[in-house]
Amino acid sequence: MNVLESGVGELFQRPDPHGFRDYVHKHKSQAMTDKLMTEQEAVRRFVADGDYLGTELYGTVRGPMSLAREVIRQGRKHLRLAGQGIHEIDLLLAADLVDTLDITYVAWEVYGISKILRRAVESGRVKTTEWSNAAITWRFKAASMGIPFIPCQSMMGTDTFKRSAAKVVEDPFTGMKTCLLPALALDVGLIHVHRADKFGNCQIDGISGFGFEMARASKKLIISAEEIVDTDEIRRNPDRTIIPYYLVDAVVHAPFGSHPGEMCYDYWRDEEHLKTFLEESADPAKTKAYLDKYVYGVKNHDEYLKLIGQERLDTLKSKIGGH
Amino acid sequence: MAEFSIREQIICTAAHLMADGSTAFVGTGIPMLAGMLAQRTHAPNLVVIFEFGGTGAQLTKLPHGVGDSRTFYRAVAASGICDVMEAAQRGFVEYGFLGAAQIDMYGNLNTTVIGNYWPPKVRLPGSGGANDIGSNCWKVISIMGQHTSKVFVKKLDFLTTPGYLSGPGAREAAGLAPNCGPYRVVSNLGIMGYDEQSKRMTLLETYAGIPVEEVLKNTEFEMLVAPDVRTASAPSALELKFLREDIDPDKLYR
Numbered sequence: 001m002n003v004l005e006s007g008v009g010e011l012f013q014r015p016d017p018h019g020f021r022d023y024v025h026k027h028k029s030q031a032m033t034d035k036l037m038t039e040q041e042a043v044r045r046f047v048a049d050g051d052y053l054g055t056e057l058y059g060t061v062r063g064p065m066s067l068a069r070e071v072i073r074q075g076r077k078h079l080r081l082a083g084q085g086i087h088e089i090d091l092l093l094a095a096d097l098v099d100t101l102d103i104t105y106v107a108w109e110v111y112g113i114s115k116i117l118r119r120a121v122e123s124g125r126v127k128t129t130e131w132s133n134a135a136i137t138w139r140f141k142a143a144s145m146g147i148p149f150i151p152c153q154s155m156m157g158t159d160t161f162k163r164s165a166a167k168v169v170e171d172p173f174t175g176m177k178t179c180l181l182p183a184l185a186l187d188v189g190l191i192h193v194h195r196a197d198k199f200g201n202c203q204i205d206g207i208s209g210f211g212f213e214m215a216r217a218s219k220k221l222i223i224s225a226e227e228i229v230d231t232d233e234i235r236r237n238p239d240r241t242i243i244p245y246y247l248v249d250a251v252v253h254a255p256f257g258s259h260p261g262e263m264c265y266d267y268w269r270d271e272e273h274l275k276t277f278l279e280e281s282a283d284p285a286k287t288k289a290y291l292d293k294y295v296y297g298v299k300n301h302d303e304y305l306k307l308i309g310q311e312r313l314d315t316l317k318s319k320i321g322g323h
Numbered sequence: 324m325a326e327f328s329i330r331e332q333i334i335c336t337a338a339h340l341m342a343d344g345s346t347a348f349v350g351t352g353i354p355m356l357a358g359m360l361a362q363r364t365h366a367p368n369l370v371v372i373f374e375f376g377g378t379g380a381q382l383t384k385l386p387h388g389v390g391d392s393r394t395f396y397r398a399v400a401a402s403g404i405c406d407v408m409e410a411a412q413r414g415f416v417e418y419g420f421l422g423a424a425q426i427d428m429y430g431n432l433n434t435t436v437i438g439n440y441w442p443p444k445v446r447l448p449g450s451g452g453a454n455d456i457g458s459n460c461w462k463v464i465s466i467m468g469q470h471t472s473k474v475f476v477k478k479l480d481f482l483t484t485p486g487y488l489s490g491p492g493a494r495e496a497a498g499l500a501p502n503c504g505p506y507r508v509v510s511n512l513g514i515m516g517y518d519e520q521s522k523r524m525t526l527l528e529t530y531a532g533i534p535v536e537e538v539l540k541n542t543e544f545e546m547l548v549a550p551d552v553r554t555a556s557a558p559s560a561l562e563l564k565f566l567r568e569d570i571d572p573d574k575l576y577r
Contacts, residue, residue, distance in 0.1 A: 058375040058390020083449075107448030109351040109388045110575065117446055124442040130435065132454035133374060134408035141405060153412050154458040157497030158431075159482040160450050163440055168498060177498025207376035207395055208403040264392040320392075 002170040004177060009129035011165035012080045012100045013052040015148045015183040023219050028246055032199040035251045036228065039070040039301055042250035046220040047076050051187040054082040054140075054218070055089070058209045059109050060261030060269050063088050064190040066254040066301040067224050071190075072097065073295055082184065083128075084136060084210070086114075087261060087274070091295065093120040094287045100127045102184070104136045108278060115281045130163040131155075135181050137210040142183035144216030151178040189218030192257045193243065194266065195233070196225035200248025203240040206264035215243040224254035226266060254301050256313055268319035270312065327558050329511045330576070331566055332530055333466065334360060335558040336509045337420065340464055346370045347418040348411065348456050351389055352576055353466045354420035358382060359570045360562060372416060374452040376402040385571055389452075408452070411459040414500070419460030421453050425479050426465055428524045428544040429493075430486025430505030430517060432457065433479040440481065450483050457484035458499055462506035470510035472543040487522035512538045514555055515546070523547050528555040 037045075047053070053071070057063035068088035071079075072095045083089055083103040090106075092098050094116045106117045120126040131139070132154050142150035155161040156168055156179050171178045191211055193202040202223055204211055215221055223243065228251070234241060260277070262269035280286035298304045305313065330353070337357035341347055343366035349358045358371045359382040370379045373386075377395035386393040395401040410416055423432035424447055434453055438444025457463055463486070467474060486505040488494055495501050504522075508515040513529035525547040526538050531554050539546055558566075 059388035061375075061388065061390045061392075084451075103449045105449045105451030107451075113446075113448055117448075121446040122442050122444070128441060130449060132450045132458075133404060133452040134412075134455040137404045137408070153498070153500060154455045156458070156499055157482075157485050157488045157494060158454060159440075160435070160454050160484070163435075179498065206392060207373075207390065207401045209375045209390060210404045212403055213405060262391065269387075269391075 001172055003167050004170060005168040007161055007164035007166045009163045009165045010100070010127065011182060012102055012129060013184055015143070016185070017146050017148050017183060020143065020185045020219070021146060030246065032245050034198045035200050035248060036198040037250055037252060039067055039224065039252045039254065042222045042252050043067070043070045043074050043076070046222055046249050047071055047074070047188050049076055050078045051076065052080040054186040054189045054214055055085055056189065056191045056209060056211045056214045057085065057261070058207070059086055060274065061258070062192050062204070062209070062263055063258050063261045064192040064224055065259060065261060066257040066304070067190040067192070067222055067252065068092060069295045069301070069304065072291070082136060082186065084133060090114055090116040090281065091291065093117060093126065095291055098126055102131055102136065103128050104131045104133045111278055116287060119284065129165055130160045132160060135164070135166070136184070137213055139181045139184035140210060140213035140217035142181065143185040144213050147183060149180045149182050151180055153178065155179050184217060186214070186218045188220040188222065189214050190222050191215060191243065192224045192254065194225070194263065195227040195229045196223055196251050197229055197231045197234050198251060199231065199245040200243070200251050201231065201234045201241055201245045202243035202248065203234065203237070204242045205240070208242050212242050215247045218247070220249050221247050222250045222252065223248050224252040224257040226255055226257060226263060228253045256305055257301065259308060266320060267313070267316040270316055325560050325563055327563055330468070331558050331563060333468065333509055333511060334566060335562050336514060336555055337464065337466055338364065339556070340507055340509070341366050341369050341418065344368045345417045346372055346415065347420060348372050348374065348416055348460055349420050350422065352422065353468070355382070355386055356566065356570055356576055359385065360565055363565050363569070364562060372407050374407060375404055376407055378402070378407060385575065387575070408455050411455065416460045417462060419456035419463045420466060421456060421463060421484065422466050423484070425474055425476050426467060426508065427476055427479050427486070428546070429488060429490060429522055430463070430465065430508065430524060431479055431482045431488060432465065432484040432486065433481045435481040435483045437480050453484040457486065459503070461503045463504060464507045464509065465505065467508060467510040470512040470538065470541050472541055475542040475544065477544045487517070491520070491522050512541065518547055525549055526552055528553045530555050531557060
């Protein structure tokens with residue numbers, strides 16, 4: 001196949017389909033085993049310094065916030081990140097645990113650009129390679145398919161392509177130009193779901209973003225769940241199982257695990273908390289104070305929820321209404 | 324005539340561009356409000372698509388992001404990124420609505436950096452879904468809230484999302500699908516389209532009281548001007564009522 005153009009962006013995680021196959025075969029239990037554990041144990045066992053890490057979410061929705069805070073508390077460093085993210089990436093960057101970022105979008109939607117991302121990248125501390133949203137998801141899809149790359153019709157002709165690690169080739173079947181995206185298998189994925197059983201069968205309500213693809217592209221996968229349910233409940237609606245047990249290494253019970261973000265049908269996002277954080281994030285000292293209070297200052301997610309307060313959490317639940 | 328803000332004018336103008344019974348990829352902000360307004364007025368059967376998987380929502384409450392539960396409220400499908408992005412790639416999605424920090428005369432957009440690539444002077448969010456929408460939707464409409472010569476520039480600091488790239492034939496030469504690309508630009512001064520031959524941005528309409536010269540003065544590149552620049556229609560009393568009382572009562576976006 002004739003390579004016509006190559007992006008100059010650094011490839012932070014090289015595709016290795018055979019290595020991924022071997023890993024899956026050796027490490028993913030084919031039997032259903034109990035994987036319920038605390039977030040401390042999950043992060044201690046499954047997140048290492050230098051890991052390539054991904055979080056799955058849409059904006060502030062269904063973010064694995066309790067897990068991200070635990071990664072920071074345990075000080076895992078030299079992380080490489082897949083950057084479709086927002087609050088969790090802001091916190092990891094602010095804690096100075098990140099070396100590289102495959103970035104598609106890191107910002108606060110209606111509230112604007114991330115000041116923490118600005119400081120991290122403009123200072124030259126964090127290196128970046130560019131991708132589109134579909135491209136990074138299709139990279140996960142390629143890894144989940146067990147193949148080395150996937151062709152697409154995005155990114156071509158742009159600086160997004162030039163600063164990516166994609167290649168444009170002449171397709172051997174049609175002769176048309178097509179953009180090849182290298183498969184992206186994560187060392188560790190963090191996903192928050194509505195419900196899971198102790199084996200890691202997970203159900204997500206509403207849209208599923210890129211959870212399906214990322215779960216299947218993760219060597220190690222830590223799940224946090226609003227609710228731990230009996231397997232019978234999973235079996236009653238198996239069509240809702242986006243992530244089956246064999247993809248999962250750890251299951252952590254984390255009610256309000258997406259706080260200060262929201263969970264579709266379950267609780268609304270904590271606007272007041274987020275607005276305060278966004279104001280504070282403009283100032284490095286205040287950002288550090290936020291981390292001290294909400295991440296380092298609590299031992300675990302339970303303590304975090306006590307700090308936020310039951311009254312506030314009840315209010316967020318009541319705001320959900322019909323939608 | 325009722326008083327209205329320039330943002331209300333932009334929202335109404337964007338809504339007018341959404342056709343009933345068609346599909347539109349909408350992002351956070353003005354496109355959402357425009358989609359809600361269009362569904363309440365001339366386009367009740369507008370199918371709005373959100374990039375995290377909501378298709379065909381009935382937008383009764385303003386979403387605050389492209390993935391919250393309102394983006395698939397009473398929708399016909401709630402899937403994921405791949406499903407909707409692949410729908411655009413195989414040619415299903417008619418309109419794509421985008422914003423940017425910079426736009427050039429071929430409708431190329433920058434949402435990545437100001438200054439050099441790395442380390443940049445200002446790091447912006449990145450492409451998100453914009454590059455995919457710009458590559459694969461049939462007609463791309465850019466919403467630009469600030470029409471100044473720093474935004475409508477000769478040369479982008481970074482070409483995040485493809486418009487017509489360097490001109491006629493450039494998209495096809497780069498490998499992008501033929502016969503699609505930029506269609507309209509809605510700014511705070513007026514409405515632009517693209518010249519069929521040269522693919523260059525062309526002023527079509529201005530808002531009441533805005534002379535053509537003001538648009539040209541606030542554009543760094545040479546803007547083409549249609550032979551008959553009209554005055555864009557102002558928001559109607561009903562549209563303003565919907566916007567203020569129903570769609571965005573908290574003034575999140577206005």
